[in-house]
Amino acid sequence: MIGLKRGVVKLSKYNPKWKTLFEEESIKLLAAASDYFEDVQHIGSTAIPSIVSKPIIDILAAINSLSNISRIIEPLKKLDYIHRGEQGIPGRHLFVKGGEEFRTHHLHVVERDRQEWTKHILFRDYLRANPKEAEEYSRLKQVLLKKFELDREKYTTGKSEFIEVIIKKAKEE
Numbered sequence: 001m002i003g004l005k006r007g008v009v010k011l012s013k014y015n016p017k018w019k020t021l022f023e024e025e026s027i028k029l030l031a032a033a034s035d036y037f038e039d040v041q042h043i044g045s046t047a048i049p050s051i052v053s054k055p056i057i058d059i060l061a062a063i064n065s066l067s068n069i070s071r072i073i074e075p076l077k078k079l080d081y082i083h084r085g086e087q088g089i090p091g092r093h094l095f096v097k098g099g100e101e102f103r104t105h106h107l108h109v110v111e112r113d114r115q116e117w118t119k120h121i122l123f124r125d126y127l128r129a130n131p132k133e134a135e136e137y138s139r140l141k142q143v144l145l146k147k148f149e150l151d152r153e154k155y156t157t158g159k160s161e162f163i164e165v166i167i168k169k170a171k172e173e
Contacts, residue, residue, distance in 0.1 A: 092109065
């Protein structure tokens, strides 16, 4: 139901169980880092009903201060999360769950007042409220899958322009 080899692109039809998996995981995350996490949200395509998605649960956590990142690494490690650092996105720390062969969760940790928090929430909420554009995004992902099945970086880059347009529309509304 969830899990994917690192670097590979595979798309699955929306599964309502993804919401439950997120909810179960968010309880664990909040318990493990309750002194530091202010909010935990389900983001990415698995949070948008009716569209295809890589079967990996994307989670966005608001930390009270990025200076506390070092304090959450060990508690999250006990939940099988691996800290990957900023990964080229300043102000965002990525934690992954699952090994290279079967990655199940991506946890993005940011401060709530940062652009990184806002853009993920705007994108998710806009596509939830606009099914036609959600379907367009789903079609784009399927086209990109055919081109870049074994190159997740190019697949992700191929979605960037569409994502930026949606975030701009969401900000304007």
